[in-house]
Each structure stands twice: as structure tokens, then as C-alpha cells.
Amino acid sequence: MINYLLPIVATILLATSCQSDVRQSPYVVQFDHPESITRIQLVYRNGDVADLRRGENWSLNDSLKAWQSPVNTLLETLKRMHVRFIPTEASLPTILADLATQSVKVNVFGLNGNPIRSFYIGGVTSDEQGTYYVAEPDGIPLVIEIPGWQGALRSRFVMGLDEWRDRSLFQGDPQMVDKIQVEFPQQPRSGFALLRERGRWQLQSLNSDREAILEPNASLVQNYWLDVQSVGIESYEKPPPDRARILITLPYCRLQLSGPSGTVASWDFFPVDDTGRAERYWIINQNGEWMLAQTRILQKIFISNAYFLQK
Numbered sequence: 001m002i003n004y005l006l007p008i009v010a011t012i013l014l015a016t017s018c019q020s021d022v023r024q025s026p027y028v029v030q031f032d033h034p035e036s037i038t039r040i041q042l043v044y045r046n047g048d049v050a051d052l053r054r055g056e057n058w059s060l061n062d063s064l065k066a067w068q069s070p071v072n073t074l075l076e077t078l079k080r081m082h083v084r085f086i087p088t089e090a091s092l093p094t095i096l097a098d099l100a101t102q103s104v105k106v107n108v109f110g111l112n113g114n115p116i117r118s119f120y121i122g123g124v125t126s127d128e129q130g131t132y133y134v135a136e137p138d139g140i141p142l143v144i145e146i147p148g149w150q151g152a153l154r155s156r157f158v159m160g161l162d163e164w165r166d167r168s169l170f171q172g173d174p175q176m177v178d179k180i181q182v183e184f185p186q187q188p189r190s191g192f193a194l195l196r197e198r199g200r201w202q203l204q205s206l207n208s209d210r211e212a213i214l215e216p217n218a219s220l221v222q223n224y225w226l227d228v229q230s231v232g233i234e235s236y237e238k239p240p241p242d243r244a245r246i247l248i249t250l251p252y253c254r255l256q257l258s259g260p261s262g263t264v265a266s267w268d269f270f271p272v273d274d275t276g277r278a279e280r281y282w283i284i285n286q287n288g289e290w291m292l293a294q295t296r297i298l299q300k301i302f303i304s305n306a307y308f309l310q311k
Contacts, residue, residue, distance in 0.1 A: 026138035027086075029119075031078040031108065037116070039109035040074060042157060045102075050164050057166075065166040070159060077146065077156045078108070084130045084145040095132050095141045098123045103132075104158050124152035162236035169231040169283070169293070170257065172264050179258040180225065181206075184304070185250040192305035194221055201225075203308050216308035224308070227300045228255070233283065233293045240290070246270050246282060253302055269298065 031037065042050040052074075053059050058066040087095055103120040110116045122132030130143035131153040144153060180194040183206065191206035194216070203216035240246070251268040258264060266286045271278030281298055283291040 026135065026140045027083050027142070029083060029133060029135070029142065029144055030081050031116070034075040034079045036110050037075065037078065037108055038111060039107075039113065040078075041107040041109070043105040043107070044158070045104070048161055050159070050161055052164065060161070060164050065168070065171045066164055067166045070156075070164060073156055077153055080146045080149075081133075081144045081153060082147055084143045087141050087143060092141060095122065095134075098132055099134065099141075106157060121154055121157045124154055128152050165236060167232045167234075168229075169233055169267065169291075170229055170265060172257070174225070174229060176259040176261075177257045177264055178260065179256075180228065181256045181258070182301070183254040183256075184252065185254065186252065187304075190304035190306075192308070194225070194308075203305065205305055214305075214309065217310055220308050220310060224301070224303070228257075231293070231297060231301060233291045234280065235292050237290045237292055240282070243290075252281070255301065269302075271295075 038054045040052045042052075044050070049061070051061050052066055052071060053062070058068060058071045060066040099120055099122040102123040105118065105120055107118045108116045117135060119133060119135035122134075124131055125143055129150065129152065130145050133142045133144045134140065146153065178196040181191075182193070183191040188206065193204040193206060195202045195204055195213075201216060201218065201221040203214040203221070205214065249270065251270050253269040254266070255269070256263060256266040263286065268284045270282040270284075272280045272282055272292070279295050280292050281295060283293055285291070
């Protein structure tokens, strides 16, 4: 805690010792041109770093696709946040203690990766309408808000790493997929594979006694592929306490996407049957990550091979 506190203490002490020559700019906290922001780095006190970078899509820590919704909210916050009031000198010890225990450091970068500003977001005021803020190098503690919006801004900056991740089940390149294989281990005859050759999809039955190639309804196949791409999960999760029990059971469904270089992505779906009716499913991907998704969202991909033979 002491190492984390030192730069905050130094910036605040420097500012308070020079308050007779305070510039106006430290009180302008908003970013007027968020479209020029190319990177936002959030450094949390537990050592986690959420490194968001603008590209064709926003990315998280270089290797993951970021969830656009909270990124948009963060950009909107940077554009609209304003000073609510300037704390009194008597309140500085309380604010300093708050920043020492709750703050997240935010580094904002512009075009060509040039740093624009670094600042700390702390806790909230007693009425939960303001958020503590202090920027480098000015070090002037402020309380910020979005005018006309009720609530503190802290939650827009302080999110777990998984909360910044995109919620799309499939996050790869659709053009790299030429085989969609769906198995229902408890009902093997319902399984199928869709094979794409020269732009046309074919249906392959996965019955244990034969693997017939059938001519599917092209529009239904295309709609199904779009449905797979549009599926969103509810959340990323840690493995549940009963993970061993889940893993020894047969999944309800197994979905695998393949391309020229092999498996692109795969998922096993296990019903969460807490009330006698599965309203959500555990999903385990090829990397062993656990997710939750709602049944009503997944139903559109839980279909049998007969669906594609409709005229």
C-alpha cells in the first residue's frame, strides 16, 4: 500500500504547496475529443491491468476482444465528466486515505501512442453523487460528476478484467470457418456437420451407422451460421465448486468450428439445473474457460439435423 500511495502523496503535496499559482487547466477534466483516444490503460491496486486499445475493434490486453458497450460508456464518461466541487484543504487527509485504498490509475493515450493524461479515480462521496479524482502532475484533488446524471462514476472505471471482455461466444473470423459440427451426446442421431466447399454448404449426418451427405436448405444454413455468430454469453466465470461433477457428465451439446488449419473454436454446453428447469448453461471453451449463457439465447443453435432439410 505504501508504494502505491507515494506517487499520490507526492502529487497532492506538490499541488497544495503551490496553490497560490494554480492554473485553470487542472480544473478541466473532460476529454473534448474522445475519438482521438487510441488507448486507455487501467491499473488496479491488485496488480491487474486492463489495457484497452483502439483498432478495427477495441482490444483488451492485446490478445482479447474488448466489450464495446463498457468501452463506449468509458469514452462517454471521459468526454462528459466535469468538476462537481473542489474539496476543502481539511478534507485532504480523508481523500488521500480513500485514494490509498480504493483508487485505480487511468492512463490515456492519443494518436501515435502519445500520452495525454494520467489520473486516479478513487471512491465516492458520502451522498454517492461524486467521485474523487486527482491528475498527474497537478495533483489537485477534485470531486467529479457528469452534469445531469445521478450517480458516481467510479463503477465505469473499476471493472474486473473479464467484465471488459467481449460477450460474443464466437470471436474469430467467419471466413476462416469451413466446418460447423454440432453433437448432442445424449441424442447422437440429432447431430450434424455443415461443410462449406466453394461457397456452398453441405449437410453431413453424424449418425453412428452412416455419415450421409445431404443437400440442405441453403437459407436455413446461412441463418444458422449467422445465429452462431450472434450468440452472446451472460458472463465469464470461475469454475463452480461442483465442477468435477459437471465434467464427468455428458454435455447436452458440443459445438466445434474448424477451418483449413484445424479447430478454430469449440464449446461444451452443460445445463444449470437448479430448479428442475435449465434456464442457463455452463459453457466450457477449448481453452478451459467457463462461461454462463441463458437458455433462451442458446435455443437457436440447439437444433437437430432435420431442421436443415425443410423445404
